[in-house]
Amino acid sequence: MITPAAGVRIWLAAGLTDMRRGFDGRLSTRRRVAALVQQHLGQDPFSGHLFVFRGKRGHLLKILFWDGQGLVLYAKRLERGRFVWPQAKDGVVSLTPAQLSMLTEGIDWRMPARTWQPEVAG
Secondary structure, three states, X not given: OOOOOXXXXXXXXOOOOOOOOOOOOOHHHHHHHHHXXXXXXXXXXXXXXXXXXXXXXXXXXXXXXXXXXXXXXXXXXXXXXXXXXXXXXXXXXXXXXXXXXXXXXXXXXOOOOOOOOOOOOO
């Protein structure tokens, strides 16, 4: 799992992304994913922030980030189930590192269930 450094923002691209981009590992295709960050999210792909995309079927996730030396493209495919995604057709959502961790594990990061109940004083 990717653990972002302190101060790194995580941007989730609402809507669907053509997940054929970047699979062959050529720099030119990574630039196309970077262009999505610029054009659709209005962000700088070389900022060091993480940019998260999901395909139409919902079982494939890609994360693009600049590590200071080059662009890194992380991909994860779920064998069962789908990644939970906002219902918006476009736009961007900011996640916390904990939400990103839940997302990549296939957990509903929007309303996680607490495994314990706090004690009520009274």
